[in-house]
Amino acid sequence: MHEIQAKSILSPRGGINVYRGCTHGCIYCDSRSTCYQMDHAFEDVAVKVNAPELLEEALRRKRRRCMVGTGSMCDPYLPLERELNVTRRCLEAIERQGFGVAVLTKSNLLLRDLELLRRIHRKARVVVCTTFTTLDENLCRLIEPNVCTTRQRFEMLRACREAGLLTGVWLCPILPFLNDTEENLRGLLELCFAAGVGAIINFGMGVTLRDGNRQYFYQALDRHFPGVKEQYVRQFGSRYECPSPRAAQLSRIFQAECRARDVICEANQAMSWLMEDPQTGEQLRLF
Numbered sequence: 001m002h003e004i005q006a007k008s009i010l011s012p013r014g015g016i017n018v019y020r021g022c023t024h025g026c027i028y029c030d031s032r033s034t035c036y037q038m039d040h041a042f043e044d045v046a047v048k049v050n051a052p053e054l055l056e057e058a059l060r061r062k063r064r065r066c067m068v069g070t071g072s073m074c075d076p077y078l079p080l081e082r083e084l085n086v087t088r089r090c091l092e093a094i095e096r097q098g099f100g101v102a103v104l105t106k107s108n109l110l111l112r113d114l115e116l117l118r119r120i121h122r123k124a125r126v127v128v129c130t131t132f133t134t135l136d137e138n139l140c141r142l143i144e145p146n147v148c149t150t151r152q153r154f155e156m157l158r159a160c161r162e163a164g165l166l167t168g169v170w171l172c173p174i175l176p177f178l179n180d181t182e183e184n185l186r187g188l189l190e191l192c193f194a195a196g197v198g199a200i201i202n203f204g205m206g207v208t209l210r211d212g213n214r215q216y217f218y219q220a221l222d223r224h225f226p227g228v229k230e231q232y233v234r235q236f237g238s239r240y241e242c243p244s245p246r247a248a249q250l251s252r253i254f255q256a257e258c259r260a261r262d263v264i265c266e267a268n269q270a271m272s273w274l275m276e277d278p279q280t281g282e283q284l285r286l287f
Contacts, residue, residue: 001080006048010058014066014275018086019074021045024106025145027220028173031073034212045078052089059097065124067275068094071104082109091116100125100278104170106147108156118163124278128160129168134179135187142224143175157195168199168274173207177231180205180244182253189257199264199273205250206243
């Protein structure tokens, strides 16, 4: 890791990223893509050490409260957060200024800050989200090697829900030829429903691959899943969108199960729910 002084922290739509880079090692991570112009090794995480001060000042200048979103590019609960507390200090600033927050993380380190999140929720609104990709814990350790397993993330969501927070799941990516089965989808949905999530976000049953991301992904496929890279090359070539051959069937199951449980599943509606204005209930946009 290395420290940097950021010039700004809060995007026009309310997003923050206190770290740049990641040590989770997820084989499909879009944040590795060269289009994001990262000027250092991806695993050499840049820590925006002045993020809490910048955030507090930015929130103080805002005329009305809104939701602050974090985790869209880099996980706010990387292992180094345990010692550095940059995310926690940002949450403290959010609490002091009376704003809401939507957190996306694959780490149950978030539970360290559960009481702080509860205080924020009493004043405004908190939504805690995680990603689910596979019910198979062994497969999970291969495609997401340095983070909590699916079961641990489920337990984190359940603890947050029991604490009174809102919760959601990003159901992605569904990797063609690896986890794109009806059994896996139904198993993940059952976890979502058991955790009491309000929304499940899915932008398609497949994966997206860009330059930089694709090369890393293919190297991982060669290491762990011999022959699967060749299936991708034959099926998708160099396309950005790589939908599962079962995408239509899986999407029908996903929508039917969510509607039967009254869980938001339409992607744009789910994204709006995440960033709903804590003052008025109006739906805002983050992405």
